[in-house]
Amino acid sequence: MNVMMLLEMANAAFPERTAFTDGSNGDSFTYAELFEAAGHRAASVRASGASRLVKLDVSNLATPLSLFTSAWAGVPFVPLNYRLTDAEIEALLKRVTPAYLVTQVDRVATLGAVAEVNAVACADFLDAGQHTQAVEGEWSMDPEEVAVLLFTSGTTGEPKAAVLRHKHLVSYILSSVEFASAGEEDASLVCVPPYHIAGIAAVMSSVYSGRHVIQLPNFTAEAWVQLAREHKVTTAFVVPTMLARIVELLEAQGNATADMPHLNSLAYGGGKMPLSVIEKAMKFFPNTDFSNAYGLTETSSTICVLGPDEHRETVTSTDPLIRRRLVSVGRALPGVEIEIRDDEGKLLEAGGRGEIYVRGEQVSGEYEGRGAVTDADGWFPTRDAGSIDEEGYLFLEGRADDVIVRGGENLSPGEIEDVMLTHPDIADVAVVGIPDEQWGEAVAAAVVAKPGASIDIDALKTMINEQLRSSRVPAVISVWPELPYNETGKLLRRVVKAELSQS
Amino acid sequence: MAELKTGGRFKSAVCTAEIMVVSAPAGDVDLTCGGVAMLDSASDAATGGEIHPDHAVGVAIGKRYINEEETLEVLCVKNGDGGLALAGQLLLQKDTKKLPKTD
Structure with missing residues (x-):
């Protein structure tokens, strides 16, 4: 081999x-x-x-x-x-x-x-x-x-x-x-x-x-669009920040569609895709198959895929459970097994939030000088947090290390972010824990408004409180022009945390 | 008879076919191509001879072959005119599921 x-x-x-x-x-x-x-x-x-x-x-x-x-x-x-x-x-x-x-x-x-x-x-x-x-x-x-x-x-x-x-x-x-x-x-x-x-x-x-x-x-959106048209590109992979820029460019150009009839499939992954971006992208590329891929370096790339049919189904469905799957990363590839475990390593049932474990022939989980961090049965702890629904769809909740511990209660930033992203004026959001004398950690959020929109912080807090327990409502919400991402689309949560901790 | 290890590569003694083992049962097994035992790809043993007429079904590059019990799976890495068999039973071509392109 x-x-x-x-x-x-x-x-x-x-x-x-x-x-x-x-x-x-x-x-x-x-x-x-x-x-x-x-x-x-x-x-x-x-x-x-x-x-x-x-x-x-x-x-x-x-x-x-x-x-x-x-x-x-x-x-x-x-x-x-x-x-x-x-x-x-x-x-x-x-x-x-x-x-x-x-x-x-x-x-x-x-x-x-x-x-x-x-x-x-x-x-x-x-x-x-x-x-x-x-x-x-x-x-x-x-x-x-x-x-x-x-x-x-x-x-x-x-x-x-x-x-x-x-x-x-x-x-x-x-x-x-x-x-x-x-x-x-x-x-x-x-x-x-x-x-x-x-x-x-x-x-x-x-x-x-x-x-x-x-x-x-x-990468620039201009070069991507130009090369895709020039070479009649049929397949492409982008990280979420790249797709966001491509969509912005197409919007600025004012065309109804992307004018790339050859593009059969467009896959994305490497970070959380804002719902507003993927929904717009699907309008600009009406005949393109969209796939969302989730994987890690330690797993030789993709382990989970949300395929084209599922993308279409989620958009046309009225069932909120199915619609929610558009923000999932799909189901495990053949030959890959995925489990969610709690802090004690106990297997969780469908819907439970915990750490994502993965096993399969493509999974290495080994670091030079440290050996393999897989357990005796070959399971690799990804340090990513998530949950799996009844049908096997995996939802990411950020890094396991990003869990906010407020007064002894574990809070998932992803859960709070998902709710905040449903607000019509919010384009992007990052929820982090900041030091707090009373609770150990407090919930804080940086939000980005959609172009032309302004955000009423009190109304936003009320909206979150209507859907989640009060412990999950951010104590601090700060409106930023944009969130910090690295060049491969990973949200730099520690930067958000450092900034919000000072405010 | 030879022990098949995952990733191991074998060549036909009677045609141009070569395969790589994807998964295999433990212990020595009788893997043939064209009705004749396959050789380790690094082997210097003499090749040549005839393909048995019952084993002349051929193998195609990139296709996967399995036995009925699905305990053996091999990947064809070079085309050949001989057919693969485990203990005399011809292997079957494996159907592959089409997956979305992601990279």
Whole structure:
């Protein structure tokens, strides 16, 4: 079992098809070219003596090439976040030496000076003339070998390196993608960063399905819309903040629909999608299939999907239970089991709020230097809070660590946020706990008004109190122009908390 | 007879077919292609010979094959003219559910 096998099969079945196109310059690889290039780069990596292949740059053709090269060479692939500071990057790089580093040209000299780092500019890595030696022999088929080390975007403490073995990634692809299922005309627009698990999953699933990938290195709504139209894109994945910006742009352009008749499917995930955004998006893309995907780095990407039929059903239904599912992340993929447990680890019944546990072939739950945090039966505690309804639909409630403890009572920010988001003037909301002398923690909220709307705080509190117990009504509600998100759409709750704690 | 481990790769002795084991029963099993025992993909053992006419159904790249009890599942990674069988019983092509594209 090896990630290279996915490319080997694509190369055998449709070698002449275009595999990847860099949307910023139009350069591309066919599957045959990518396969051959990976073999030659694997020889260079082996000759360097490196034990890791590190990629530090925006999405480009070196992204898929370095992933498959590392699999062939038998060294873990380590994509690093190019948005980190120089000091942060250097600290992470030192944890993965001896390293073969593929990076931006202006970083080669400085990072190449780090001990045991062989730095190569992306253009030189892609230049076939500099890699003329073919690799000897096949790649390893040992399913236990490490395929990817991915530093998680943990909001506290030193980043942890999640360990994904070949068996996890290949299992994920085999259980979620049908080989060669894409047509010649299928094209996928990939705008998630290459150091994100969704970026790695996009490379593998596109290769296995035979779908042409158009890479968008630096997301802007304008570039996304332009590339989607130009390449007649049929599939795309976005994080909620990206979809919000796309919808804003389409609104500003004043058209009734997005004018992208080729876009068959649009998937989103990576954070909580505001109901107002998804409802508007479904109007702009009336013939597009929407899917909501939920997954973690430690689970090799997607574990739960809310599919297109469910999206349509929730919009047309009058049953509040079914309508509510539009804000769920759907049901577990085949081969994935999900449970909700309470603080003592006891299994909860349908509807109970607690921590999400997951188990399956694609679930790693392992960190470098710390081993696996899965329990004896293979269950991984995600540290995400949530609940599952009678039909198996999973609802996210934020991080388990975000639970507010007020006077000994555990309050879920997600529950309060869901109610506040039903207010007609509220576009976005974040609920956090702030220090309180009397209660230990008090509930506080930052809200964003819809364009042109103003928010009556007292009326809002009354509305919340009509639907939830008084302990859940925020003591502090502050109106903000926008909420802080990171570049992959994750709400920076600690920033909200720090700000509201000072007010 | 060979022990099949998940992720293990085997090649046909009588055609171009290759497979990867997705799941397998414990212990030694008799996995054949074209009616002849399959070889570990790294094996140097001689190949050639004839496909048994009852086992000439072929395998297609990307398709999954299972036995009736669903204790064995393999993925075809290279096309071939031979058919796969476990202890003489031809494997069946597995139906796959279509999932929404998410990445």
